[in-house]
Amino acid sequence: MEKINNSGDSSAANRSHQPFDGISNEEAESLLINKNNCSEHKSKEMTSSEILLSDNGEDDDSNHKKGLHHHQNQRRMSLTSIVEVEPPSSSYAATRRTIDLGHGSDLIYIQRPTIRVFGRSCLQPRDTCYVASSGLSALVYSGYRPDAYSWDDFPPLKEILDAIYKALPGSRFNSLLLNRYKGANDYVAWHADDEKIYGPTPEIASVSFGCEREFVLKKKKNEGSSQEKTEDGGPAKKRLKRSNKEDQQSLTLKHGSLLVMRGYTQRDWIHSVPKRAKAEGTRINLTFRLVL
Ligand SMILES: O=C(O)CCC(=O)C(=O)O
């Protein structure tokens, strides 16, 4: 992610944008926030206990000091318990430095993980968290390899997954990338989720909570698209430079919505959630994926 990948063809892809009824109010509330359209209602800033997992470590190390606060007997975990989970140990170690000043003084410095964009190292412009079944191939994107949390730590995620299965019979997902957009300036840059671990036609189920945001798709620019190939698979026609309406799609992803990207969407299209000045509230997005 965070990368522009212009490789691949450009055949049309299956997309759907449907109301996602699978999540009860209670469920949504336990996961979130503010159901208002944030451009109409200024959202209250989330308190620290409401903030979903952040791997940025930029505030302090209090979450880590508090240690695990799993309320395992609780049917639904509150956001508080989701927040106060220690990150998986190796990424934690990689981004945390202790400096012993001697004589009983020390410093702890926690670096927010960086990604690489156009060869440059930068901070992710949103917070992320990766949850995956054990034993799967590692996810690596933009030079960043997040460690995976366990599903068992977050019962609400399993319930959301069950609701997705009801909406999408026959689907299967074993991993999840969570994105938290804290406000107008958080975004995800143009990219395709075309990592090999997802296979050639990944199905990605994307559930949104909180502030609605625009989701934009753009057809990849490469020649040799499947649409442009001749029936016998011969050379593609030269592509016209100007883009037309069919080359772009834009959807508003509302609170509680489910968007499914399927078929060759990742091969042939790139997508983004751009910065939007009016999107003042926090948005949580969960993308369920199948690592093959
Ligand atoms: O937040 C969204 O709706 C999209 C997130 C996304 O594209 C991703 O996680 O790969």
Ligand SMILES: [Fe+2]
């Ligand atoms: Fe994506």
